[in-house]
Amino acid sequence: MKTFNVPVIYRSPLISAIKNKRKGQDKMKKDFTPTLLDFGAIRILLARHFGFCYGVENAIEIAFRTVDENPGKRIFLLSEMIHNPHVNNDLLDRGVQFLMDTSGRQLIPWESLLPEDIVIIPAFGTTLEIESKLSALGIEPLKYNTTCPFVERVWNKAEQIGNKNYTVIVHGKPKHEETRATFSHSQAATPTVVVKDMEEAILLGEFISGKKDASTFSTVFKGQHSEGFDPAKDLQRVGVVNQTTMLATETQAIADYIRQVMIDTFDLSPEAIPERFADTRDTLCYATNDNQSAVLGMLKEPADLAIVVGGYNSSNTSHLVELCEEKLPTYYISSPDKLRSAEEIEHWDFHHKQELMTTDYLTSKNPVTILLTSGASCPDALVEGVIRKLLSFYGVEQQADEIISQL
Numbered sequence: 032m033k034t035f036n037v038p039v040i041y042r043s044p045l046i047s048a049i050k051n052k053r054k055g056q057d058k059m060k061k062d063f064t065p066t067l068l069d070f071g072a073i074r075i076l077l078a079r080h081f082g083f084c085y086g087v088e089n090a091i092e093i094a095f096r097t098v099d100e101n102p103g104k105r106i107f108l109l110s111e112m113i114h115n116p117h118v119n120n121d122l123l124d125r126g127v128q129f130l131m132d133t134s135g136r137q138l139i140p141w142e143s144l145l146p147e148d149i150v151i152i153p154a155f156g157t158t159l160e161i162e163s164k165l166s167a168l169g170i171e172p173l174k175y176n177t178t179c180p181f182v183e184r185v186w187n188k189a190e191q192i193g194n195k196n197y198t199v200i201v202h203g204k205p206k207h208e209e210t211r212a213t214f215s216h217s218q219a220a221t222p223t224v225v226v227k228d229m230e231e232a233i234l235l236g237e238f239i240s241g242k243k244d245a246s247t248f249s250t251v252f253k254g255q256h257s258e259g260f261d262p263a264k265d266l267q268r269v270g271v272v273n274q275t276t277m278l279a280t281e282t283q284a285i286a287d288y289i290r291q292v293m294i295d296t297f298d299l300s301p302e303a304i305p306e307r308f309a310d311t312r313d314t315l316c317y318a319t320n321d322n323q324s325a326v327l328g329m330l331k332e333p334a335d336l337a338i339v340v341g342g343y344n345s346s347n348t349s350h351l352v353e354l355c356e357e358k359l360p361t362y363y364i365s366s367p368d369k370l371r372s373a374e375e376i377e378h379w380d381f382h383h384k385q386e387l388m389t390t391d392y393l394t395s396k397n398p399v400t401i402l403l404t405s406g407a408s409c410p411d412a413l414v415e416g417v418i419r420k421l422l423s424f425y426g427v428e429q430q431a432d433e434i435i436s437q438l
Contacts, residue, residue, distance in 0.1 A: 035088035038095060041118070041410035045418065045431055046082070048438040050411075053079060060321065063328030065402070068418070068434065072397055072425045075418060076332050078404035080325040082411045084318030086179025087113050090154035093177045097151060098125050105148045107139070109161065110208060112153045112177060113408040114345035116365060127151075133344060134206060144168050152176040155208035156183070158215035181316045182209055185272050186216040192270040192309040193221025200235065200289060201225045202282045203274030205255050207346060210274045217272070218257035222265040225255040232285040236292040238262045239269075269293065270309030275316035276347035276407070278354075279323055282315060318407050319347055326354045326404055334400040336392065337361040340413055341406030343379045348406025352381065355402065362392060367416035373424035393424070 049066055056062070057079075065076040083091075094112055110131045111119045123129075130139050130150070144150070146169030156178040165172040189199045199217045203210030205225050217223040226232045234251055237243040239262075243251070248262045271286040293299065293307045330337075337355035341348030343365055355361040362378040364370070369377045376392045379385075393399055401421065405414050415431070422428040 033085075035092040036096070037083070037088050037091050038121075040121075041083070041091070041412050043411035043415035045415045045435050046411035048435050049077065052438050063324050065325070065329040065332060069398075070422060070425065070427045070430050072399070072427070073421060074398050074400045075421070076329055076334060076400065076402050077414075078322070078325040078329050078402070080318075080321040081404045082407070082409055082414065084316075084322075084407040086154050086181055086316075086318070087408050089179065090177035091118060093175065094122060094127075094151055095125075097149060097175050098122070098127065101149055105145070106151065107144070107148060108151045109153055109157055110135075111344075112151065113342075114348075115342040115406075115408040115410070117410060117413065118408070133208060135208075135211065141168065144170060146170060149175055152178055153208065154179045154182070156186070156212035156216075157208075158212050159219055160215060178212075179275070181275050181318075182213070185213055185275060185314045188270075188311055188314050189213065189217035189223070189272050190220045192311065193217065195309070196221070197268045197270045197309045198222045198224070198265045200232075200269055200271045200285075201273065202232075202271060202277055202285050203227065204277075204346060207274060209276070209346075213272070213274065214257075222260050223257045224252055224260060226285065227255075229281065229285055229288065232288055235266075236289060239266045239289070239292050240296045268307050268309075270311045272311050272314045274346065275314075276319055276345075276350070278350045279315050279320050283312075286311070319350075322347065322351060322404070322407060323354065326351050329402050329404065330355065330358050332400075332402070334359060334402045335394045335396055336399075337402040337404075338417065339363050339404055339406070340417055341365065341409040343381065345406045345408055348409065349381045351404055351406060355404075359402065360392070362389070364417070366413055367420040370417065370420045370424075 063079050065078055068075040090112055106127050107130050108127055110129055110133050131137055150165055150170050154177050162172040193199060199221055201213055203225055204227055214223055214225055226235055238248055245262045271289055273282040290308045297307055337359045339352045352361055352363045362376050364378050371377060373393050375390055377386060377388050380387050419428050419431055422431060
């Protein structure tokens, strides 16, 4: 796989050494057991896969190269390039400006842009409507495009099945930048509807089966369907694609559920299923799969708590937190600074969108065992920082350097 020129400030000698050793031992990435870092009084189980994915490194390389190659020019990002505050703040510090926030609210008027300005498309991609707006302003919309190739693969699959007269069902968060972009590209080719979870998939299934009155569809899925969507006509043939950062198991469960609804509604034989339901399994992102599988592998080990590092508006990170929360006390932090002391940790409750302070999070057990992972947009340097901060509470921080020399 291609390697990228990512600023050294995001790299970590410790994490790189660990990842390189695991890669050498497991080239096919079949082993999802964590790496044990045993420091005596504290034991850290580090997930097999975590941190920057292909799409994030691609976006970072393009964005920083664009800044370096265009001194003196005004450079804008449509919105946050990735969902990590450290990377976005580094770009802001270098003079890049955001045109919108992550919800799509305008921060800088379109009318203020000039044809010579540079506009970078974030890793989530953007809508066809925004591409047209940029073109109308004399700005080539895709000249500085950091859209993740795996997001574009979802768009291509949506267009492919749309051209075969399937309606596209997008599993995603309706307000997320990636889902908004995927919806825009999909609805250009075929009727499209967004479902955010299994509950909404079940509701959609009731429209497919006729259990729900078609006249209520536009109310139930308000703001989540293409214009003129007719459930009586447009739910005859369907396929499911996803926002690439969703829980892979949930996407698969939704696809399996809709598939079964189609079988039951239309009394399909196994051979006839493709006539009504498109196979779209290849839209699941490899990094999402690997990182989530690594967390599941990590959770098989006995531990006292889990720490997940990443931006608080990161979808893929929040799903790693969800998985950990099912088994252990879990703390979602954005940086090592959130580890206030051995007694206090400041962490994000993404369910209620608030930051909490918890005391006595490091149990009185000796040794204490901590599961540690991070989201796909989190720099490895932050994970090393978390490890070193934890070790400092036990007076063994120097042992991190010893591990590097031993690997």
